[in-house]
């Protein structure tokens with residue numbers, strides 16, 4: 001695995017503010033001085049959408065932005081292709097601030113650099129599935145006879161062979177979203193923005209779609225920005241996880257780090273209900289050392305999840321395993337540490353949990 | 358003398374009043390009645406008249422009567438009429454030509470081309486056998502009782518006017534949907550056009566144009582019937598699903614691509630509903646417009662009323678109903694076909 005710091009930064013969000021209301025500039029100062037969302041609404045009747053966001057989106061990563069409803073996820077992702085204009089701050093794509101782009105340059109960016117998948121699919125109801133999938137090329141002026149092959153290729157790739165002549169309303173929700181993904185891929189843009197792309201789907205179909213996305217991702221290595229309000233989904237997909245609350249970033253980092261060391265009660269609440277044994281990896285709870293332990297119980301890979309290790313240990317807590325990367329030792333794992341890691345950091349503080357429910 | 362004498366006395370205007378005393382203003386109706394019956398205006402509080410223009414004129418000869426206002430309006434209208442005609446006449450002349458050409462065309466094409474032609478259009482638009490049969494029977498029936506040419510004249514006028522309504526109405530609707538200012542400015546005009554009684558339209562037009570010109574009734578019909586297509590185009594475009602518009606923008610469509618590729622196609626059901634109403638309203642107006650020499654079934658209705666020819670009036674009324682049903686069903690069938698091809 002390449003270290004995050006070594007990856008190229010594709011999109012850099014810098015000091016981004018967004019305030020909704022009659023005169024956002026006039027109240028920006030209060031927000032910079034630390035006024036909260038609730039106070040701003042009450043005293044100045046403006047809605048704080050985004051509050052000093054700084055995020056690096058790395059090339060080839062899936063960056064997941066997560067937060068409760070109203071935390072500003074949709075607002076943030078729409079700044080990346082400037083569907084919403086920021087009140088202050090910048091968004092750099094490959095080092096160019098897109099806030100400064102002219103209308104024409106912005107259209108080129110939307111056509112060639114970024115594609116988007118929407119929560120409610122947003123297909124064109126009067127066009128066939130094929131025409132929908134080929135829409136990004138159609139927008140660039142490519143005639144249908146020429147984009148047909150490309151569109152069909154991506155429809156096949158997302159598992160929709162042979163429905164090209166149908167209309168979107170004839171497809172199920174899951175199939176419509178596959179068209180949405182095919183459309184995004186057909187634009188051949190390196191960046192793909194996905195706003196709660198799977199939230200409107202049934203749980204089973206949703207899992208299928210997550211698999212599909214991971215599969216496509218290992219093949220295509222797009223830079224994906226994915227919005228979700230579902231922690232399981234976020235953990236499954238994320239290389240980098242950004243947690244938003246009331247328009248500001250509460251914590252961001254590798255998902256494992258956030259699980260092990262949440263820095264806010266808000267996040268503790270979030271993560272308290274998940275199956276930690278399944279999500280946590282050995283590498284997150286091991287001790288880093290190259291010295292072999294005394295009488296090791298065996299070897300585990302750094303990316304195994306804790307559940308599999310527990311199954312292997314048959315519940316025995318006195319064991320110590322050697323942790324390997326590509327067959328070489330990089331650390332040791334004591335079962336006692338593993339069990340401790342299963343307890344959410346603040347789960348013992350029952351009060352905090354129940355008060356949140 | 359009169360009830361409101363004191364007003365002018367208090368204002369010290371008696372001089373002015375008497376100076377205008379010998380003007381030749383017509384005597385108001387009430388004054389005339391009162392004078393001939395020889396009764397003095399009562400001063401009982403129960404019969405206190407409202408201080409209207411005519412009442413004040415009673416007290417002061419120089420004060421204008423209300424008839425002077427309407428007369429002034431007439432005069433003013435007559436004064437600008439000539440200069441307005443200079444501008445409006447050439448602008449609207451093509452309308453006369455179009456109407457004349459359509460009327461000439463439809464009457465001078467043999468029936469065995471016109472009727473099958475109309476049926477072909479109905480078939481192409483609706484793809485419905487029932488409707489086709491209905492149209493064939495109706496047209497055949499009207500032709501059989503010798504109402505064919507009247508019905509065709511009415512149809513030709515409606516076609517021309519509805520076409521022009523769409524030609525102007527759709528772009529106006531689009532402009533309204535794009536600019537709230539434009540919308541705020543247009544809606545009062547549309548409201549006025551829609552609530553004005555149809556006869557009232559004819560009044561200024563009669564002054565402006567000569568009654569023998571087809572454009573006179575053409576303009577009346579268009580003004581009356583254009584409203585729904587404008588309103589529904591505006592509404593249709595504003596109602597297009599915002600997430601679809603957002604998708605169009607996210608993939609870099611230009612405004613023009615968005616308009617022609619997304620907004621208009623998705624607003625089409627509403628626009629077609631507007632066209633349907635526009636056609637129905639043209640039909641209503643074309644009957645009234647027979648008062649100002651619009652040819653067609655309306656003329657027969659008028660004859661029925663004027664000469665008490667009950668049968669003629671009723672049968673031509675029935676002919677209008679048949680035309681209405683044909684036009685309505687055909688446009689609705691087209692609408693349904695659009696709807697079926699783009700459900701949510």
Ligand SMILES: Nc1ncnc2c1ncn2[C@@H]1O[C@H](COP(=O)(O)OP(=O)(O)OP(=O)(O)O)[C@@H](O)[C@H]1O
Pocket residue numbers: 020021047048049067068069070071072073074075076229
């Ligand atoms: N156009 C707007 N005008 C005013 N306030 C807005 C506007 N758009 C968003 N907001 C506010 O900004 C905040 C963030 O909204 P946003 O839609 O980004 O939330 P979200 O995290 O996407 O929520 P959800 O999960 O419900 O989609 C909310 O408080 C919302 O009310």
Ligand SMILES: [Mg+2]
Pocket residue numbers: 073074075196
């Ligand atoms: Mg949202």
